Amino acid sequence: xxxxxxxxxxxxxxxxxxxxxxxxxxxxxxxxxxxxxxxxxxxxxxxxxxxxxxxxxxxxxxxxxxxxxxxxxxxxxxxxxxxxxxxxxxxxxxxxxxxxxxxxxxxxxxxxxxxxxxxxxxxxxxxxxxxxxxxxxxxxxxxxxxxxxxxxxxxxxxxxxxxxxxxxxxxxxxxxxxxxxxxxxxxxxxxxxxxxxxxxxxxxxxxxxxxxxxxxxxxxxxxxxxxxxxxxxxxxxxxxxxxxxxxxxxxxxxxxxxxxxxxxxxxxxxxxxxxxxxxxxxxxxxxxxxxxxxxxxxxxxxxxxxxxxxxxxxxxxxxxxxxxxxxxxxxxxxxxxxxxxxxxxxxxxxxxxxxxxxxxxxxxxxxxxxxxxxx
Numbered sequence: 061x062x063x064x065x066x067x068x069x070x071x072x073x074x075x076x077x078x079x080x081x082x083x084x085x086x087x088x089x090x091x092x093x094x095x096x097x098x099x100x101x102x103x104x105x106x107x108x109x110x111x112x113x114x115x116x117x118x119x120x121x122x123x124x125x126x127x128x129x130x131x132x133x134x135x136x137x138x139x140x141x142x143x144x145x146x147x148x149x150x151x152x153x154x155x156x157x158x159x160x161x162x163x164x165x166x167x168x169x170x171x172x173x174x175x176x177x178x179x180x181x182x183x184x185x186x187x188x189x190x191x192x193x194x195x196x197x198x199x200x201x202x203x204x205x206x207x208x209x210x211x212x213x214x215x216x217x218x219x220x221x222x223x224x225x226x227x228x229x230x231x232x233x234x235x236x237x238x239x240x241x242x243x244x245x246x247x248x249x250x251x252x253x254x255x256x257x258x259x260x261x262x263x264x265x266x267x268x269x270x271x272x273x274x275x276x277x278x279x280x281x282x283x284x285x286x287x288x289x290x291x292x293x294x295x296x297x298x299x300x301x302x303x304x305x306x307x308x309x310x311x312x313x314x315x316x317x318x319x320x321x322x323x324x325x326x327x328x329x330x331x332x333x334x335x336x337x338x339x340x341x342x343x344x345x346x347x348x349x350x351x352x353x354x355x356x357x358x359x360x361x362x363x364x365x366x367x368x369x370x371x372x373x374x375x376x377x378x379x380x381x382x383x384x385x386x387x388x389x390x391x392x393x394x395x396x397x398x399x400x401x402x403x404x405x406x407x408x409x410x411x412x413x414x415x416x417x418x419x420x421x422x423x424x425x426x427x428x429x430x431x432x433x434x435x
């Protein structure tokens with residue numbers, strides 16, 4: 061049933077990192093209910109796998125009875141997650157101070173781009189902006205064109221959702237000894253900066269420059285990057301260590317002496333061009349037959365449709381078909397308390413009365429809330 065079985069979570073519906081964190085908590089066994097706006101009732105899609113695993117209640121947060129209903133749900137929760145701009149929950153009467161006064165053991169997770177304070181705290185923004193001031197975007201791409209956005213994995217999900225998740229789990233562990241909850245201020249700018257820790261270390265040691273496409277791991281080195289094959293598909297190599305690099309040369313039949321200058325940066329451009337010419341002589345499948353599974357550090361570059369079909373992913377069941385929708389399986393794996401997908405994505409407000417009954421509201425109260433358009 062998952063390691064978080066018995067943990068109850070109230071998720072204030074949002075976009076991006078908040079829902080992803082809630083999905084992870086649900087996959088790990090927590091009971092997560094999503095509080096959607098009443099105006100959004102009936103919206104959503106069953107195939108929106110980011111919203112999988114939790115039920116939805118639609119509540120009018122401008123209605124005092126609706127807000128009181130959310131308070132009563134939070135009173136019973138172990139965790140609340142919200143991703144509004146700073147001050148919004150306070151204006152709704154649902155801020156952490158009030159909620160923790162009512163429920164001192166509550167873990168109150170706050171997900172924002174800029175953080176709860178700072179000059180930009182109240183400004184609008186998206187992943188691309190947060191990873192810009194965090195230093196990540198400026199390190200990616202080619203030097204002769206603007207930096208390339210790495211999807212929204214770095215800010216929203218890596219620097220955002222995963223840091224919120226880590227904070228929530230750490231606070232739950234700490235609560236076991238203190239019996240007290242606390243507030244988590246998870247900012248995507250902070251998380252992005254944290255993800256860059258090893259690069260700041262390398263820069264301090266003189267092993268990294270601020271120039272794009274000029275370093276070992278940003279495409280500058282010929283032995284770490286992606287290449288086009290004769291069929292237009294791509295492969296990736298990461299032959300950093302000398303023994304792996306030597307194996308690359310051996311298996312590819314490379315005897316050009318210039319390739320012995322592996323870490324001489326002045327040779328990288330020339331060596332990359334030579335590898336481009338080499339890899340363009342075979343199809344992706346042919347290179348896979350030669351290099352995949354060896355210590356060259358090699359993989360085919362697959363798109364979203366191809367990835368679920370790769371033999372390694374199939375062997376590990378990294379993707380699953382749940383109610384007709386192919387999607388990534390819960391991760392990580394646990395040896396005893398296995399994670400699992402609890403349900404498909406809910407339509408906003410799909411479970412309003414059901415949730416209230418399960419969380420202790422009587423039929424009369426539920427009917428009254430419906431009459432007053434609070435739910």
